Amino acid sequence: METWAPTDVPALEGSGPPLRLHDTATGRVRPTAPGPVATMYVCGITPYDATHLGHAATYLTFDLVNRYWRDLGHDVHYVQNVTDIDEPLLERAERDQDDWVVLGLRETALFREDMEALRVLPPRQFVGAVEAIPEIAELVEKLVAAGAAYRIDDPEYPDVYHDVTATGHFGYESNYDLDTMLRFSAERGGDPDRPGKRNRLDPLLWRTARPGEPAWDSGLGRGRPGWHVECAAIGLNRLGPQIDLNGGGSDLIFPHHECGALHTESLTGEHPFARHYVHTGMIGLDGEKMSKSKGNLVFVSKLRNARVDPNVIRVALLDGHYRTDRSWTDEVHAKGDRRVTRWREAVGLDAGPDAAELVAKLRTHLADDLDTPGALAAVDAWAEEALTRRGTDTTAPQQVRTALDALLGVTL
Numbered sequence: 531m532e533t534w535a536p537t538d539v540p541a542l543e544g545s546g547p548p549l550r551l552h553d554t555a556t557g558r559v560r561p562t563a564p565g566p567v568a569t570m571y572v573c574g575i576t577p578y579d580a581t582h583l584g585h586a587a588t589y590l591t592f593d594l595v596n597r598y599w600r601d602l603g604h605d606v607h608y609v610q611n612v613t614d615i616d617e618p619l620l621e622r623a624e625r626d627q628d629d630w631v632v633l634g635l636r637e638t639a640l641f642r643e644d645m646e647a648l649r650v651l652p653p654r655q656f657v658g659a660v661e662a663i664p665e666i667a668e669l670v671e672k673l674v675a676a677g678a679a680y681r682i683d684d685p686e687y688p689d690v691y692h693d694v695t696a697t698g699h700f701g702y703e704s705n706y707d708l709d710t711m712l713r714f715s716a717e718r719g720g721d722p723d724r725p726g727k728r729n730r731l732d733p734l735l736w737r738t739a740r741p742g743e744p745a746w747d748s749g750l751g752r753g754r755p756g757w758h759v760e761c762a763a764i765g766l767n768r769l770g771p772q773i774d775l776n777g778g779g780s781d782l783i784f785p786h787h788e789c790g791a792l793h794t795e796s797l798t799g800e801h802p803f804a805r806h807y808v809h810t811g812m813i814g815l816d817g818e819k820m821s822k823s824k825g826n827l828v829f830v831s832k833l834r835n836a837r838v839d840p841n842v843i844r845v846a847l848l849d850g851h852y853r854t855d856r857s858w859t860d861e862v863h864a865k866g867d868r869r870v871t872r873w874r875e876a877v878g879l880d881a882g883p884d885a886a887e888l889v890a891k892l893r894t895h896l897a898d899d900l901d902t903p904g905a906l907a908a909v910d911a912w913a914e915e916a917l918t919r920r921g922t923d924t925t926a927p928q929q930v931r932t933a934l935d936a937l938l939g940v941t942l
């Protein structure tokens with residue numbers, strides 16, 4: 531499916547330190563080391579209730595990774611999916627007496643608009659699960675042929691599951707204990723208590739057609755793919771068996787990214803699938819996690835319709851560190867608004883303090899596991915200096931504008 535419109539990224543002089551990021555699998559912050567083309571798979575939305583500020587905070591995080599890698603001189607091959615077939619989508623369509631296909635198309639279109647408004651750089655490939663079903667089914671067939679996957683002994687619905695013992699590495703990505711895995715599996719779309727599975731955590735690969743459910747023909751018979759294998763196939767087939775970064779919110783640590791790694795590594799034998807597994811904290815609303823089930827969602831489009839500057843949304847969300855669970859509040863919004871106003875005044879001057887020092891600080895903070903609180907504070911300091919003690923560098927205001935655009939995606 532169509533990706534969204536590109537945003538140009540101005541080039542800056544020089545470059546900063548290597549990007550260091552926290553990796554969930556090793557539990558450590560360590561340098562990324564992409565080749566000339568960095569490869570990044572970030573899970574996309576399930577297209578309903580798009581685009582809430584939780585989604586936005588996560589995609590803004592990976593936008594900073596994209597921008598910083600480009601600032602280091604890498605090209606970035608960024609792939610993202612849309613889970614346009616899945617239980618939650620079918621249930622929402624049912625609830626709203628909506629056609630699930632139309633719901634998905636409408637919400638995906640809104641998501642693209644919101645991403646463009648927030649100036650998030652688009653993925654090179656933006657792939658829907660439905661359009662990928664042929665290649666997903668092919669991956670499942672290979673897993674069955676390799677003996678890593680099996681049909682469950684259920685004459686009515688002989689679904690296909692992946693044996694979690696297939697690689698000998700299962701659990702390395704999340705490092706969760708068995709109880710936690712079982713709990714999250716049950717809470718997040720898994721079926722640990724289904725009789726006949728070899729292991730309770732074995733993830734579904736192919737769901738045999740049920741009456742009244744959408745189904746597609748495949749070499750596995752009529753049915754539809756499981757959730758995790760959708761991302762495994764879309765990522766593997768476009769980025770290869772080992773990638774620089776697999777990303778998403780912390781709710782994807784398990785089972786989603788653990789099982790995605792199981793699927794690709796079972797087939798390719800290459801371990802780990804991703805050199806960095808990067809996960810963002812949850813955005814809440816006044817202390818409660820912002821989630822579809824809670825219905826306490828703040829939408830990017832609603833803020834845009836209220837004439838909120840997308841730069842304010844971006845700066846407000848970047849004020850907290852990407853890995854912390856944090857809330858959207860009126861104060862967070864107001865602080866972002868004050869900041870953008872103040873920065874605009876400062877770059878509106880005809881001269882300012884030396885910009886090179888600020889650019890170096892921005893790079894150092896971003897390279898340090900995306901320390902955006904530090905980066906934004908450095909901009910605050912430059913703006914205060916410019917507005918109180920003035921400065922003599924007549925090129926500084928424009929240099930700062932360019933650096934904020936390239937590195938933070940903020941246009942003043």
Ligand SMILES: Nc1ncnc2c1ncn2[C@@H]1O[C@H](COS(=O)(=O)NC(=O)[C@@H](N)CS)[C@@H](O)[C@H]1O
Pocket residue numbers: 573574575576577583584585587588611612613761777778779780781782810811812813814819820821
């Ligand atoms: N409250 C939140 N705060 C931060 N990130 C969130 C929040 N809610 C969802 N996300 C992230 O937003 C992305 C899309 O979430 S989603 O719409 O539920 N879709 C999915 O998780 C799947 N389609 C991934 S293949 C995921 O990375 C998810 O972890």
Ligand SMILES: [Zn+2]
Pocket residue numbers: 573574611761786
């Ligand atoms: Zn995914």
